[in-house]
Amino acid sequence: MDRQLKPNPPKRKTSMLSYWTLRYFLILCIGFTLIAAGALYWIRSTSIEKSMKTAELLGLEIAEKVTGPGNRLLIPPDIDMLVDKRIKLFNTDNYFCIMVLDNNHHLMYSRPKMTQDDVRYHLSDDLNAPRNKNYAGVTVNITDSNETLGKVWVMQSKKSLTFSTETFVIVVLLLAALILCGWFTIYWLSRKLSKPIRQVAHAAEQIRIGNYEVNLDIDTKEQEMNELVSSFRDMSIRLKQLEEWRALSLAGVTHELKTPVTSIKGLVMAVRDDIVSPQEGKEFLDIALKESQRMERMVADLLDYNAMSAGSVAVRHERIDLHLLVREIIYQWRITCEDKMPEIELEASTGTQYAIGDALRVQQIIVNLLNNGLQAMSDEQTPAFRIRLQAEGEHLSIDVRDYGTGIAPEDQPKIFERFYRGELKKRRTRGLGLGLTYSRLLAEAQDGELFLASSSPEGSIFTLRLPLWTPPDQHKREQTYRSPVNA
Known part of the structure; x- marks a missing residue:
């Protein structure tokens, strides 16, 4: 036995204001999110490039300070003070790492303090790159009289190089502000546009149920909307006039067709019941015949008009x-x-x-x-x-x-x-x-x-x-x- 398929329920309709504002809001979110992502990527790339140049300048300055007489490395006692000043000047954070190595890769100085084993932990086996991919670093050769005495490694966390928490918060706030401003603008415009349309729709519903007394007191600056409201207002007035005229015409047609029928009925009944003399009965029948001819002409006019309106009357040229x-x-x-x-x-x-x-x-x-x-x-x-x-x-x-x-x-x-x-x-x-x-x-x-x-x-x-x-x-x-x- 086949089961009867149930018809699909009609889809729920949403208002024009909700429909468009929701979709515009989603478009704004997606668009501004992509813009923010591109902006953050650009900020990150620029910040890394700038930080690496800053680290290279710091490395060059340290390389000049650790060069001693006799082509030897000499760590001055005030190097920590120099590094602190430069860190404060460059506005770097705690993810800053400095190492001074000689030609034999022995650790001569580090900031923060670390051992020789820590060097192997921070650098790759060939000591030419950071071991941890989350760190970026630059190396500066220590030279004296065209002789290389060692290397200065300056490393920093990539996370600290990209952008600070304040930068991220500012970007998020700007993004949220732009989205809210865009949404509010679209909401206001959609509401302004949908208001006259809702009123016209309500007026159309009133006309559908037979109420032609609609009030469309709408004045907008948009030419197309004014034309719509004006045309609908004129249409409602015209429909009211046509409805009144239809009722009046139907009453008139009914009266005009009923009058000869009533007259004919009365005259024939008078003759049938012998209320009048034979001579008067003949006159009554003549009158009834004339009334039937008038009614025949009226019906013929009505049929001709309906046929002409339907396009079924042939006209030669x-x-x-x-x-x-x-x-x-x-x-x-x-x-x-x-x-x-x-x-x-x-x-x-x-x-x-x-x-x-x-x-x-x-x-x-x-x-x-x-x-x-x-x-x-x-x-x-x-x-x-x-x-x-x-x-x-x-x-x-x-x-x-x-x-x-x-x-x-x-x-x-x-x-x-x-x-x-x-x-x-x-x-x-x-x-x-x-x-x-x-x-x-x-x-x-x-x-x-x-x-x-x-x-x-x-x-x-x-x-x-x-x-x-x-x-x-x-x-x-x-x-x-x-x-x-x-x-």
């Missing part, structure tokens, strides 16, 4: 005769609105005007603009529109002007947002507020744009701008526009 297309759109639309008898004036230059786009999608945009303009007119007005085609550089523009009541200034920046409907439009017509949003998406999909050019109580002007078609090479000639009705 072909050459279209814009003048001919707009005339056909006007003709077809006036037939569907025959009961209101709208008047439409088309202003365009003579000749063909070719643009690059999708004829069917252009028709959807213009029809939506005309329907919106029709809804914006009061009941006392005669529906009238003016459509103008003009070339603007590398684009062709279609200006659709209505003579309705206009759009309120506070509503103009929001009319292209999804599910947005002005107060006046909410009272007059029912819808989801997706028409202009979907139309702008269609325009952008054709490499064009749709925007509100102007609006006032005398009417509004919307502009659809499409890329201008330029004649290609013969082998790249594109298909001329064909009517979407006949296509």
